[in-house]
Amino acid sequence: MLVSKDICVLAYSGGLDTSVAIRWLQEDKGVDVVALAVDVGQERQDLELVRTKALSIGAVESIVKDVREEYVEDFLAKALRANALYENKYPLLSALSRPIIVKHLVEEAHRHQARYIAHGCTGKGNDQVRFEVGIAALDPDIEVLAPVREWDLRTREEEMEYAASRGIPVPTTKKSPYSIDDNLWGRAIECGVLEDPWEEPPADIYTLTSDARGDECGSEPEYVELSFEQGVPVALDGEEMTFHEIINAMNELAGKHGFGRIDMVENRLIGVKSREVYEVPGALTLITAHKALEDLCLEREVLHYKLGVEQKWAELVYNGMWFSPLKEALDGFIDTTQQLVTGDVRLRFFKGSCVTVGRRSPYSLYDYSLATYDAEDTFDRGAAKGFIDLWGLPTRVWARQRRKVGKEGEV
Numbered sequence: 587m588l589v590s591k592d593i594c595v596l597a598y599s600g601g602l603d604t605s606v607a608i609r610w611l612q613e614d615k616g617v618d619v620v621a622l623a624v625d626v627g628q629e630r631q632d633l634e635l636v637r638t639k640a641l642s643i644g645a646v647e648s649i650v651k652d653v654r655e656e657y658v659e660d661f662l663a664k665a666l667r668a669n670a671l672y673e674n675k676y677p678l679l680s681a682l683s684r685p686i687i688v689k690h691l692v693e694e695a696h697r698h699q700a701r702y703i704a705h706g707c708t709g710k711g712n713d714q715v716r717f718e719v720g721i722a723a724l725d726p727d728i729e730v731l732a733p734v735r736e737w738d739l740r741t742r743e744e745e746m747e748y749a750a751s752r753g754i755p756v757p758t759t760k761k762s763p764y765s766i767d768d769n770l771w772g773r774a775i776e777c778g779v780l781e782d783p784w785e786e787p788p789a790d791i792y793t794l795t796s797d798a799r800g801d802e803c804g805s806e807p808e809y810v811e812l813s814f815e816q817g818v819p820v821a822l823d824g825e826e827m828t829f830h831e832i833i834n835a836m837n838e839l840a841g842k843h844g845f846g847r848i849d850m851v852e853n854r855l856i857g858v859k860s861r862e863v864y865e866v867p868g869a870l871t872l873i874t875a876h877k878a879l880e881d882l883c884l885e886r887e888v889l890h891y892k893l894g895v896e897q898k899w900a901e902l903v904y905n906g907m908w909f910s911p912l913k914e915a916l917d918g919f920i921d922t923t924q925q926l927v928t929g930d931v932r933l934r935f936f937k938g939s940c941v942t943v944g945r946r947s948p949y950s951l952y953d954y955s956l957a958t959y960d961a962e963d964t965f966d967r968g969a970a971k972g973f974i975d976l977w978g979l980p981t982r983v984w985a986r987q988r989r990k991v992g993k994e995g996e997v
């Protein structure tokens with residue numbers, strides 16, 4: 587009787603690690619491998635080639651899924667409305683793409699009645715956590731295999747040898763010293779000389795942004811107007827476009843002006859500090875504009891409270907908790923705040939900078955007659971006096987007490 591093997595759905599990128607993983611899973615784990623490559627807008631590689639490559643290495647089935655629309659609508663829209671920046675800097679491009687990949691891995695696993703899901707992450711990064719916690723949240727019974735963390739191919743040379751001896755295609759070009767991950771929300775670059783946080787990143791690591799000191803940036807400022815509805819961009823310079831199109835257009839335009847480079851040391855969940863370089867022209871532009879509109883449309887207490895929620899949201903997503911009750915609850919709060927975040931923001935790009943120069947909204951809470959120092963002023967200055975008396979009352983009481991005990995003027 588023929589005993590059918592267990593099935594393992596592998597998150598496949600077409601690179602060396604996950605290609606070797608196909609064979610390793612077959613040989614060492616005795617499973618049939620279904621390869622799944624997910625298109626989240628990475629720099630164009632031929633995904634049909636990726637698909638056939640997995641089959642040629644021995645996958646029993648190979649699937650490519652273009653999930654860009656879903657990524658934009660369900661993941662990036664939430665991130666933008668949350669102004670999500672981990673440690674106030676990093677727009678989470680890798681952290682946002684992992685949960686959508688997870689969602690499709692689990693879907694395919696169910697469709698194939700697979701026992702396992704495998705990923706190609708190393709044992710030192712955040713991504714392994716995002717995959718495994720994400721999978722557990724969507725199906726706590728699926729078992730995870732992490733070949734790269736488990737196998738004893740210690741160096742890239744050993745991996746190449748393993749591949750060559752089994753007829754797995756090995757990269758012919760010299761490997762870039764960098765580890766790169768990218769999608770519609772930007773590009774992450776790590777390793778190589780970047781591992782020395784004192785070293786300035788070499789000019790050639792960048793592909794999405796021009797050097798702000800160079801000529802590609804142009805010598806003239808450029809203005810754009812972004813229109814938002816309920817916290818999501820819907821038009822560029824008055825022309826209706828999808829959020830997806832606007833992301834592409836902003837990556838292009840801000841990138842051309844050299845805006846959107848980040849060089850930071852960040853705290854990984856597993857406890858290691860790492861030096862990371864990001865190119866995020868579109869993401870940072872959109873967050874800048876979105877915040878400017880919120881400044882106009884959100885009531886003070888909501889705005890202030892939301893800042894804390896944003897930080898927690900970013901931390902949860904960074905730490906692999908996209909599918910978690912707290913993250914979902916925070917989404918609920920953020921949704922409520924975005925009902926009236928509708929209006930236009932004008933930005934000026936110039937030599938590496940992106941500045942908000944104008945904002946307007948039918949729901950603006952900015953009241954000219956309250957703000958102005960001109961004749962139209964309706965602000966009740968008389969009320970200010972009583973307000974300050976009461977606001978400052980505890981401080982006055984405290985100061986009197988200090989005087990009594992001879993510590994006047996000391997804090």
Ligand code: ARG
Nearest residue numbers: 680681712765766767774862
């Ligand atoms: N440090 C970032 C994060 O954890 C980027 C990781 C990028 N991954 C990569 N394989 N280069 O979200």
